[in-house]
Amino acid sequence: MTALAKLLRTTAFRLTLVYLLVVALFAAFLLGYFALNTRRLMNEQIVRTVDSELAELTGQYEAAGLRRLVYIVESRANQPGSSLYLVTTPNGAGLAGNVASLETGVIERTGWVETSYRRLEEPDGGEHRALVRVTALPGGFRLLVGRDLAEREHLFRIVATAGRWSVFIVVVLGIAGGVFVSRRVLRRIDAMTDKARVIMAGDLSGRLPVGGSGDELDRLAASLNTMLERIETLLRGLKEVTDNVAHDLKTPLTRLRNRSEAALRNAASPADYRHALETTIEESDALIRTFDALLMIARAESGEPRAGMAPADAAAIARDVGELYEPLAEEQGLALTVAADAPAPIVANRELISQALANLIDNAIKYAAVPARPSGAPAGAPVAAEQPEQPPADVTVSAAVVGDRVEIAVADRGPGIAPADRGRVLDRFVRLEQSRSQPGSGLGLSLASAIARLHGGELRLEDNAPGLRVVLSLPRAASA
Amino acid sequence: MSPTLRVPSSAEAMPRDGEAPADGKVPTMRLLVIEDDRDAADYLVKALREVGHVADHAADGEEGLSLAEHESYDVLIVDRMLPKRDGLSVIGALRAKGITVPALILSALGAVDDRVKGLRAGGDDYLAKPYSFAELLARVEVLARRHGGREETAYRVGDLELDRLSHRVTRGKEEIVLQPREFRLLEYLMKHAGQVVTRTMLLENVWDYHFDPQTNVIDVHVSRLRAKIDKGFAQPLLHTVRGAGYMIRDGAR
Numbered sequence: 001m002t003a004l005a006k007l008l009r010t011t012a013f014r015l016t017l018v019y020l021l022v023v024a025l026f027a028a029f030l031l032g033y034f035a036l037n038t039r040r041l042m043n044e045q046i047v048r049t050v051d052s053e054l055a056e057l058t059g060q061y062e063a064a065g066l067r068r069l070v071y072i073v074e075s076r077a078n079q080p081g082s083s084l085y086l087v088t089t090p091n092g093a094g095l096a097g098n099v100a101s102l103e104t105g106v107i108e109r110t111g112w113v114e115t116s117y118r119r120l121e122e123p124d125g126g127e128h129r130a131l132v133r134v135t136a137l138p139g140g141f142r143l144l145v146g147r148d149l150a151e152r153e154h155l156f157r158i159v160a161t162a163g164r165w166s167v168f169i170v171v172v173l174g175i176a177g178g179v180f181v182s183r184r185v186l187r188r189i190d191a192m193t194d195k196a197r198v199i200m201a202g203d204l205s206g207r208l209p210v211g212g213s214g215d216e217l218d219r220l221a222a223s224l225n226t227m228l229e230r231i232e233t234l235l236r237g238l239k240e241v242t243d244n245v246a247h248d249l250k251t252p253l254t255r256l257r258n259r260s261e262a263a264l265r266n267a268a269s270p271a272d273y274r275h276a277l278e279t280t281i282e283e284s285d286a287l288i289r290t291f292d293a294l295l296m297i298a299r300a301e302s303g304e305p306r307a308g309m310a311p312a313d314a315a316a317i318a319r320d321v322g323e324l325y326e327p328l329a330e331e332q333g334l335a336l337t338v339a340a341d342a343p344a345p346i347v348a349n350r351e352l353i354s355q356a357l358a359n360l361i362d363n364a365i366k367y368a369a370v371p372a373r374p375s376g377a378p379a380g381a382p383v384a385a386e387q388p389e390q391p392p393a394d395v396t397v398s399a400a401v402v403g404d405r406v407e408i409a410v411a412d413r414g415p416g417i418a419p420a421d422r423g424r425v426l427d428r429f430v431r432l433e434q435s436r437s438q439p440g441s442g443l444g445l446s447l448a449s450a451i452a453r454l455h456g457g458e459l460r461l462e463d464n465a466p467g468l469r470v471v472l473s474l475p476r477a478a479s480a
Numbered sequence: 481m482s483p484t485l486r487v488p489s490s491a492e493a494m495p496r497d498g499e500a501p502a503d504g505k506v507p508t509m510r511l512l513v514i515e516d517d518r519d520a521a522d523y524l525v526k527a528l529r530e531v532g533h534v535a536d537h538a539a540d541g542e543e544g545l546s547l548a549e550h551e552s553y554d555v556l557i558v559d560r561m562l563p564k565r566d567g568l569s570v571i572g573a574l575r576a577k578g579i580t581v582p583a584l585i586l587s588a589l590g591a592v593d594d595r596v597k598g599l600r601a602g603g604d605d606y607l608a609k610p611y612s613f614a615e616l617l618a619r620v621e622v623l624a625r626r627h628g629g630r631e632e633t634a635y636r637v638g639d640l641e642l643d644r645l646s647h648r649v650t651r652g653k654e655e656i657v658l659q660p661r662e663f664r665l666l667e668y669l670m671k672h673a674g675q676v677v678t679r680t681m682l683l684e685n686v687w688d689y690h691f692d693p694q695t696n697v698i699d700v701h702v703s704r705l706r707a708k709i710d711k712g713f714a715q716p717l718l719h720t721v722r723g724a725g726y727m728i729r730d731g732a733r
Contacts, residue, residue: 281612365695
């Protein structure tokens with residue numbers, strides 16, 4: 001019962017019913033129109049033949065008198081057929097013809113009339129219908145000529161039967177078709193609903209069934225599946241962030257807490273407390289910075305800041321950020337040069353690209369300040385300028401159009417990254433062993449990578465032989 | 481006097497200790513703190529009073545709006561997420577009534593577009609939580625001064641002069657040649673002479689960046705500028721305010 005109720009509620013079934021009604025109405029209209037026209041046509045034909053016969057008989061009467069008329073009428077009346085003839089005296093008594101009785105008053109009035117009658121040759125037979133015309137002959141006699149309507153009635157009945165049957169067939173086929181289509185659709189939708197329930201219950205890896213016929217239900221399922229994939233990716237990203245937050249924020253938090261406890265326990269003087277508090281603030285600032293970077297990555301990966309994008313010149317961005325870092329590089333004994341003269345149009349969020357580039361330059365300065373050593377042993381933080389026997393380590397910032405891409409690159413002469421590690425450093429929080437001594441959250445490269453992806457680009461790590469070259473490759477915009 | 485490469489911290493800034501000689505004292509301001517978190521509000525009000533300002537507190541948007549409408553404040557410090565009426569709508573309502581008191585928006589939402597939204601709603605400055613008190617204080621003092629409306633064609637601090645029209649900088653009789661960015665840096669510092677200017681404020685106003693550059697790149701720029709304007713002169717003008725930022729002042733006066 002509920003299955004039936006569900007079936008009746010489906011859109012497919014309701015649509016079928018509506019179409020059914022339309023088709024049935026159309027069929028009825030067509031048949032009715034056909035029947036009416038046929039009837040009119042048959043009437044016209046009767047009228048024409050009766051008129052001509054009447055004219056002919058009247059002519060015979062006028063030319064040859066009553067006897068001739070009676071003779072002709074008798075001979076015609078005896079022939080089998082649907083014709084009706086009656087000649088009467090002025091007072092209505094029958095002289096000749098095949099009509100036994102008429103409805104009263106028919107013979108008194110001249111003109112066309114539809115009447116029921118009995119035939120002479122079947123005295124106890126039933127009544128028939130006929131279309132007749134009565135005309136008054138000179139001398140008061142009356143002549144009636146007509147045609148039996150059995151043929152017309154018969155045709156009408158055939159049409160009516162055909163109408164009933166066709167309506168019946170349309171209704172049966174329509175309902176059957178509606179049920180069939182609705183059940184098919186319903187079965188697929190039920191399958192989708194079931195799957196959706198499973199997904200809602202927490203199994204986000206589930207996907208809606210796609211039939212493969214490419215119809216609208218398939219397209220809907222495919223769109224929903226794409227949506228689910230996106231949601232799953234986002235949730236996975238969220239989970240990763242949560243894991244990372246748990247792992248890498250809890251460590252410094254623990255340190256912070258331990259240090260505060262130690263200060264409470266051991267501090268002997270206000271200066272000790274002051275020192276402990278200052279360290280605490282420094283550590284919490286570092287934590288905030290890590291946290292901000294994490295949020296920034298999550299936002300960039302969710303695609304949220306895409307709204308703030310506008311045409312920009314990557315070369316100008318490279319010059320500006322390069323200028324910001326140039327004194328810092330110099331202080332570290334590095335020469336930072338910017339090679340970005342020709343405009344490099346991109347559509348970007350200037351702030352984010354600047355931030356990504358700032359991270360890359362900051363990294364480059366940090367690592368380039370560590371002189372490259374064949375052993376790859378971690379160095380303290382000797383400044384290159386203090387070792388005049390080594391060539392000055394350079395950091396080069398460039399922005400240029402390369403084919404349909406705009407490449408912003410930061411190249412250094414630092415220790416570089418082994419090819420095997422290059423994929424790994426783009427992950428969050430990964431800091432290669434030799435960089436542990438450097439300050440930083442380890443999020444710089446992942447943030448730059450997330451920003452690149454947000455702009456439809458990518459971050460590439462290349463060998464600068466020696467050193468590292470990080471390329472922020474973005475789609476080139478039409479014009480500056 | 482080399483710049484101290486340190487993270488600004490509120491603990492150090494309160495009270496502001498005296499690497500910079502105690503200046504002519506910032507005039508007392510009337511401030512309204514609209515913040516629903518009790519602890520945060522108490523801390524802020526207390527800290528503002530300790531440095532000599534008068535601070536009122538409103539715990540929700542409606543109360544804040546009504547106070548701001550009927551009292552006269554120098555600066556409003558408005559949290560973005562408030563009960564009854566959010567911070568942006570409070571500022572919007574004030575601006576609609578023609579009340580132009582400067583407003584500093586505090587928000588846990590620090591991203592660039594949130595900031596843009598805040599400034600578009602009529603806020604005058606935006607500070608992401610968590611903030612250091614030194615940063616907040618510096619911004620509030622700059623906002624209070626800005627409200628006084630002072631855009632001049634030339635700035636003068638001691639014998640240092642900056643002409644904004646001819647882009648010339650002189651100290652005494654000596655002409656000082658600056659890079660364009662150094663000029664803008666000095667211009668911003670001199671415009672707020674006698675006030676603490678934080679590194680973040682410099683990054684935002686001189687470079688138009690709102691992200692954290694990880695390393696204190698600003699310090700290096702400032703020390704370059706300092707080398708050009710103070711080196712060889714008996715009286716230093718560009719001072720480091722420990723734990724807060726920088727200040728240009730004429731110490732001789």
